[in-house]
Amino acid sequence: EVxxxxxxxxxxxxxxxxxxxxxxxxxxxxxxxxxxxxxxxxKGLEWVSGISRSGGSPYYADSVKxxxxxxxxxxxxxxxLQMNTLRAEDTALYYCASDPVDTSMLLRGYFDSxxxxxxxxxxx
Amino acid sequence: DIQMTQSPxxxxxxxxxxxxxxxxxxxxxxxxxxxxxxKPGKAPKLLIYAASSLQSGVPSRFSGRGSDTDFTLTISSxxxxxxxxxxxxxxxxxxxxxxxGTKVDIK
Numbered sequence: 001e002v003x004x005x006x007x008x009x010x011x012x013x014x015x016x017x018x019x020x021x022x023x024x025x026x027x028x029x030x031x032x033x034x035x036x037x038x039x040x041x042x043k044g045l046e047w048v049s050g051i052s053r054s055g056g057s058p059y060y061a062d063s064v065k066x067x068x069x070x071x072x073x074x075x076x077x078x079x080x081l082q083m084n085t086l087r088a089e090d091t092a093l094y095y096c097a098s099d100p101v102d103t104s105m106l107l108r109g110y111f112d113s114x115x116x117x118x119x120x121x122x123x124x
Numbered sequence: 125d126i127q128m129t130q131s132p133x134x135x136x137x138x139x140x141x142x143x144x145x146x147x148x149x150x151x152x153x154x155x156x157x158x159x160x161x162x163k164p165g166k167a168p169k170l171l172i173y174a175a176s177s178l179q180s181g182v183p184s185r186f187s188g189r190g191s192d193t194d195f196t197l198t199i200s201s202x203x204x205x206x207x208x209x210x211x212x213x214x215x216x217x218x219x220x221x222x223x224x225g226t227k228v229d230i231k
Contacts, residue, residue, distance in 0.1 A: 035220075037168075044211065044222055044223075044224050044225045045160075045162075045168065045211055045213070045222045045225075046222070047213075047219055047220040047221065047222070050218075050220070059218050059219075061219045062219070095167055095168070101215075105217075105218050106218060107156070107215060107216065107217065107218065108156055108215055108216075109215050110158040110170060110173035110174070110213075110215060111158070111160070111168070111170060111213075112170050112173075112179065113170075114167040114168055114169070115167065116166075116167055117167060
């Protein structure tokens with residue numbers, strides 16, 4: 001059974017940092033591109049970042065570029081999101097999602113499995 | 125960025141009704157359109173990918189159609205367990221963008 005489990009969320013002050021993790025099991029992690037998608041309280045879905053299966057091609061939404069860094073460790077079946085210089089508008093439930101389509105610029109794919117999410121709250 | 129617009133924003137229908145949700149892109153995305161279902165308090169779930177391909181395990185009452193800029197998700201016979209918010213999402217270009225969602229409930 002495919003399982004994705006996020007961790008690392010919590011309450012952080014504006015300007016602070018957090019590192020999210022997503023542990024994957026039940027599928028060949030290194031064969032999938034991976035993404036982070038967030039959902040602010042009561043709002044819709046927003047794609048945040050994606051990374052190729054090799055880890056060599058990360059992409060970001062403009063709203064997080066330069067502050068958030070996606071990475072992966074295929075030997076540990078784990079996806080990461082390093083979050084720096086956090087702002088109130090980063091407050092959201094952060095989901096990791098797998099994508100079976102690994103193409104240039106991570107195009108043409110879809111999010112076939114999702115974790116339950118981890119909540120990040122940025123507030124003083 | 126490609127903008128995705130869904131309509132309606134919400135709808136109420138009776139059990140057994142045929143329900144259709146529309147998603148429009150502001151530029152041609154060919155067939156790179158996916159649909160997700162999100163039940164309250166849960167993570168989204170993939171229903172349809174590449175405009176019309178049914179994800180494994182998804183009931184056949186769900187179907188998708190369309191190409192270029194106009195797409196639809198149809199539930200052929202609405203069931204109580206289909207109460208959820210539905211999102212379209214394009215994967216033609218980065219950033220991947222979602223529609224604002226369509227909330228479906230039972231009349």
